Amino acid sequence: MKKYGLNELRKMYLEFFESKNHLKMNSFPLVPKNDKSLLLINAGMTPLKPYFTGQEVPPSKRVTTCQKCIRTGDIENVGKTQRHGTFFEMLGNFSFGDYFKEEAIEWAWEFVTKVLELPEDKLYVSIYLEDDEAEKIWHEKIGLPKDRIIRLGKEDNFWEHGTGPCGPCSEIHYDRGVEHGCGSPDCKVGCDCDRFMEFWNLVFTQFEKTEDGQYVPLDFPNIDTGMGLERLALLMQEVDSIFDIDTIQALLQKVCDMANVKYKEDPQNDISIRLITDHIRSVSFMISDGILPSNEGRGYVLRRLLRRAARHGKLLGIEGKFLAKLCETVIEVSKEAYPELEEKKDYITKIITVEEDRFNETIDQGLGILKTYIDELEKEGNKKLSGEKAFKLYDTYGFPIDLTKEILEESNLLVDEDGFNEEMDKQKTRAREARAESNYMGAEETVYNKLDASLESKFVGYDNIKYSSMVKVLTNEKEIINVLKEGTKGTIFVEETPFYATSGGQMADIGYITTKTGKFEVEDVVKLMGNKIGHVGVVVEGKIEVNQEAELIVDEINRRATAKNHSATHLLQKALRNVLGNHVEQAGSHVTHDKLRFDFTHFQPLTDDEIRRVEEEVNSKIMEGLNIITKEMSIEEAKKLGAMALFGEKYGSTVRVVNMDDYSVELCGGTHISNTSEAGTFKIVSETGVAAGVRRIEALTSNNAINYYKNLEALIKDFSRLLKAEPSMLIKKTEQLMEDNKKVKQENEKLKAKLSKGAADDLLNNVVDIDGVKLLAANIEDQDMNGLRNLGDSLKQKLGEGVIVLTTSKGSKVNLVVMATDEAIKKGAHAGNLIREVAGVVGGGGGGRPNMAQAGGKNPEKIEEALEKAKDVLKTQIK
Template structure:
């Protein structure tokens, strides 16, 4: 049996099915589109769901893919076994109502035995126990002996997920030999050991499962197959596990080199080596698809994987940051199949470096918190850390439970693991509840799902803002309808439209659709799955009917203003990369007629100097009058030009390239100016952070920027008039006023201090004796907390030994200060405990040290009652 590399096998599979008239489609991004049932793409068929449901017409009825996937269901076992991993590639061939069981089985057998040349006597298949048709094909067409065709039940060989399309499946298994078996005489296909390895699953989607549990045959059955590329490589290379496959082994050996350890010499170290090897693959691919570390959703999955890998690096003795360097090996072995890895290399390594730095900071914080927990347990004579605290360490500081257990064991302490697991389950429940309800295929059910899947719309509005086209469909807010009357809200579909639909960050065009019988105001335009464009709005005159010819007119002024802002975002992105570095990538945008918002990857706030440089560069390119040209070309041609693409965007074979005088070259389907000078001017009005590693700039162009400058000019004039100086002297005048204000405040503080000293003499008359301790209570008017503290210090010097309780109020706010001398503390007085009880009387709370404490309240009417309470509390404190 010839040994093939993983990259060779991928190519062989795709080319084989291409020879069977399958369209090779590139892997979809790991971020699902229009699918709320999963956080990340987890199977080859997942991104193809719209083709299976009929919501979208496939580019061809036969398709083949190698899809990158992430599964984290068994994350706690990754590293502990040689089977588990989070990242894998799934090979698949799919038929959307074209061929069925016979072809799927025959081609699978041909690929396995003729192309891969796997020995037939080692191959077995399993089928669903009621699938006589599949057995007949395997036995009579393929010639497989019946003893090597195993019937299994629904749990093993029937694919279904709730209601909807489902069907039996047939799995191909390979006998790896007795050395991989469990030793049982009953060892056979279906056994949990590693001998009979299932490596290809052929799903025959032939039924529709109804709500009442019936299985109705589909008119056009589908084929959905899946074969793990790593698992196939394992078989073809005759190695023990996926971690011994050529490309993964290269990465694993790099881990060993960095840690200066050898694989398969130490069981515990092997766990860390495997975990790092797997997780860095997942992390690299996730970041290349635009996922950023965060504390929720897929960003949380990324952060968790990255931090687990970083921690296991520490367990192996790697002291320095190492993940970004390791990521370079991932890129090297996978870049031919996934060129986006190489294209985004600087960006990926930057994200990993920043996150590893953050982890190193939080792990140190977590260790400090854990030490405090340990000390508290010892002080209280307890032996077990609560599950809640263990989970807080895990969730907030990235502390895995096994690390917490390990550190506690060193102090002969344990963890409430059941309590920890309960907290974990609560988090999973919150995550599940946070996801939107969806149908069995994960996409939202809307009125648009009722439209004919073959209905399509074409956008013709790059150059023309008016077009005439027949109305092909109308919906109201719940149903597909024949017409809309005046006042009715709904959505209109036509064959060709000049209206731009919201996408790529650019909002939709506005305007009107008119027919012989009515007029419809377009308030929004949306892209519907299956290449449909829906015009959402309301009938303002008469009625609108299906099949009428309609005149569609786009609001030209609105379109032009939006185009100015959109073209400016392209200039902005290029300027940001020039000023800040190549790690800058677009993380989102929102372009309207009145302003632009641009989110980008960067890891610290921009300085005033950086903002000025970016703004100046954009304005210089506007003034240069760069010609803006749009061209359609192949994706390969666009890449050769150096065109930037949006993260996670799936591009077809033909793309639209927007070139601004060779300064900015981007793939973009939006509407633009013909020359940069039409933007007029560019002004950044804000720069803020929106997420970890993501900054946001808001900016204006053209008349909106000019109006902004006018408003600023008006403000300057108003202040100049108010301060009676020329605009050029405003800053100097402001400095002068601030200095005068400081001087006045210093004088006020001096006067207050003098008044406090004078008042202190009179207040000593209020001293009472509580069990031999002097207590002075007083309400002081027109003071702040600082004033109370200063007065308290002055009174302490005059009082000698004792306790002082002072209050003051302003409006509905009450401030309290309590001080106790050393002698009073020795006899039991405690300022912090005393003020806690006193503050309750005025509706507040607070605390502090034995010698000084302060608090606040919100009920000034009860101040006298609070001061009386102080006497009672002190009396209980004195021994």
């Protein structure tokens, strides 16, 4: 059997189905679009759901892809076995109402036996037990003996996902030989061992499952096949596991070289080697699709994978940071099929390096926390760490449970694993609840789901702000209708529109749509699946009817102001890269008529000097008056020009490039001014952090920036009047006032301290004896908590031995302090326990150590009652 490399097999598969008139589509990003049911793309068909459900017209009725996928359901087993992994590539060929079972089966067999030349006598197929049609094709058309066609039940050979499209499937299996088997005489297709390996699943989507459980035949059945590329490579290269195939082996060997260990010599080391190898593949691809480490959602998945890999590097004895070096190998072996890896190389390595640094810091913190926990257990005489604390170490500090167990075992301690698992289940429940309940598509059902898939709208607004077109469809908020009456909110769909729909961070145009019978105010414009553009708003005059000729008029002032801000974001991104480095990538934007917001990847706040340099560079390019040329071209031409693309966006073969005299070149579908000078001026008004590794700049252009300066000027004038100083003297005058204020405060503190000292002497007259312990309980006027503590310290020195209870109030707030001397504590006094009961009288709570405690309350009218309570409580404490 010829041994093909993984990259060769991918190419062979896609070229084979291209020869069968399939459109080859590039892999979709790992971040799902319009699908709230998933964090990450986990199968080849997942991004194609809209084509299967008929919500969107496919670019071809026959499609083939190699889709990058991530599944983390078995993450705890990754490394421990040779079969589990989180990242994989899935080969697929799809038919959307075109060919069906016969062609799908015949082409699968042709590829397997003629192209790959797998021996026919080692191939078996499984089918759904009721699928006679599939058996007939396999036996009569293909010539496969019936004893190599195995019927299995619904669990194995029927594909369905709640309600919606579903159907039987047929899987192709390869007999790897008895040496891979379980030894059982009953070992056959369907056995859990590694002998009969399923490697290609052909799904025949021929039914629609209804809410009441009925299976209704589809008018146009579909084909959805999936074959794991790594699993196919394993078979073709006749190796034991996916970790032994050529591309993954190159990465695995790099791990071994870094750790100075050999694979398959030490089972414990092998776990770490496999885990790092798998996780760094996932991490590299996730970051290349714009996912950033965070504490929730897909960002949490990324952080978890990254930190697990870093921690296993430590177990292997790898010194220092190493993951960024490994990702270079991932990029090298995969860049031909996934050029985005090479394009984003600097960015990927930077993110990994920063996150690995953070992990090294947190793991050190975690070790310190765990040591504290161990000390506490030993003091308490407890032998078991609570599941809650173990989970905190895992969740906050990246400590896997086995690491916690290891360290605890060294001190002859255990961990409450049941409690840990309980906390883990709670987190999984929270994660599930965070993903919205959804239908088959994973998107919310709206009136727009009822629109005909063939309905399309064309945007003609780059060159027009007025345009005539035909009203094709009207909806209100619940249904498709023929007439929208005055005062009714709804959506208008036309054939061609000058209105820009919200996308790429740019907010929609506003304006009016008029017909001979009515006027509609456009408040928003939405871009829907299948190239549909909906104008959302309300009828302000008369009525709008289907099939009327309509005049669409965009608000020119709003459009122009928005375009100025949009062009400024392009200048801003380029300036940020020039000032901060090429790791800067757009992480989001929000462009309206009045301001722009730009999110970008960077790992620390910008300094005042960096902000100044960025602002100056943008303004210099505005003053240079760069021509802004927009042009459509092939994606290959755009890349040659060095055009920057947005993360997570899937671009077609033709793209729109916005070129600002070669200073900034970006792929962009938004509206722009024709020369940078039209932006007038540019002012950054804020720079903040919005997530780990993501910063946000808000800025203004043109009249909005001028108004900002005007308001600033008015503010300076108001301060000048208030401080009775010229603008040029404001800083000096303010510094002088601050110095004067500081002196007044110091004098005030001295006076208060003097008064407190005198008050302390007077208060000693209130001391009472409680069973041989002195108690001083008093209410003090006009003190804060700090003053109360200071007074307490002063009284303790004067009192010698005993207990002090002090209260003060301001408005409805009560503060309490209790102090106890060593001698009083020996006799049973406990400040923390005493204050807890006393604070309860004034409607509060608190606690503290035996010698000092503080609390708050909200019922000042009960202070006297609380002070009396102190006597009773102390009496019960004295032994």
